[in-house]
Amino acid sequence: MPSTAKSSRYHHGDLKAALVDAAVALIEERGVRGFSLAEASRRVGVSAAAPYRHFADRDDLLAAVAVRALHTFADMVAEEGSRDSPEQQLAAMARAYVRFASQQRPLFDALFNAGLDKSRYPELTRAWAPIDALLDLVGQICAGDTEAADALAGALEATAHGHAALLRDGEYGDGPDALRIAADRAAAATLALIAGRQALR
Amino acid sequence: MPSTAKSSRYHHGDLKAALVDAAVALIEERGVRGFSLAEASRRVGVSAAAPYRHFADRDDLLAAVAVRALHTFADMVAEEGSRDSPEQQLAAMARAYVRFASQQRPLFDALFNAGLDKSRYPELTRAWAPIDALLDLVGQICAGDTEAADALAGALEATAHGHAALLRDGEYGDGPDALRIAADRAAAATLALIAGRQALR
């Protein structure tokens, strides 16, 4: 281990990651709007100037949080794959989507509510990659009809997102029941959309 | 007209409304995050201190915008009522929801993305009143089964919201087609949920 034993007077071996961690905690406590580079610096014990060695500006750190969100989101959705029927997997995907919004709220906010410029951060467009990966499940259901599959996939995505957003907004209450309710509803709506998919075209 | 001809040195007969107007324009241009009381004051030509005669603080003006959003939203949804079948009315409601997000984006943001404290502004919980008004349409479809009606209404609401939120996020593109696409999909998803509603319970 060559450089791990740095010690010296610098606070971190990986300031970049530490700043992302601090940003997540900060967003959790104060929301995206309450986040600032200065406060994040304070929390990890460095000067306000230090972050600029790693991030071009405030939005750049926010974007780094969004990228982490992307990966966490993909992991949570992917966990639901590979068993049961396609229908049950899609319902589980909707549950995972809602769970992500609830259990990783700061990440959800960074990804969907930070107002980041997507032309500046094209990676964020890949937020839907994990969803797209499940699109072949939809293909199995719609056997061959790719137009129908696309329509159904879009409806499932929007419905899962809607339940997640409403949960985040407190529409299902604040307690621990809220997540269960939202997840149940999202899963049920998923199955209903599949059952009624003829009406999509 | 007694007091309309005020003239004198004061800039407004209705500063409160003028500030709300300015706030809407400001949110349109810079987003909720870019909104400030100071800039709104500047725009209507009063000092930064003037608003405090009408609003307790920044959030208080933001909440006033959200209340306006509430009414606009209700109007747009209500316009869709009263003809066609219940199914078609619900589909039209979903279209109106999406149209609201597109054509009144600053209001949509103030209502759903401003991070306002809902325990401080309980009126905002009434955002769903216009939706609830259409719940009896759902009742007609589910004839008697109130549990099924509640489940369907919740699914319709979340699905419409999901399409609106994704549209606002640019998920359907930026051009004028985006609204049409999102509205079509939201309406279709509404009909599909109705068709597949057995799966909701």
Place this chain on the structure above:
DNA sequence: GTCTATATATCGATAGAC
């Protein structure tokens, strides 16, 4: 009801030392 003036805070970002 609005103004001026001001106190206070915080932030983003840069320059230059180490």
Place this chain on the structure above:
DNA sequence: GTCTATCGATATATAGAC
């Protein structure tokens, strides 16, 4: 790669005059 120091901008909010 981090620090100190600092500039400039902007915000919220209050006090007191008019």
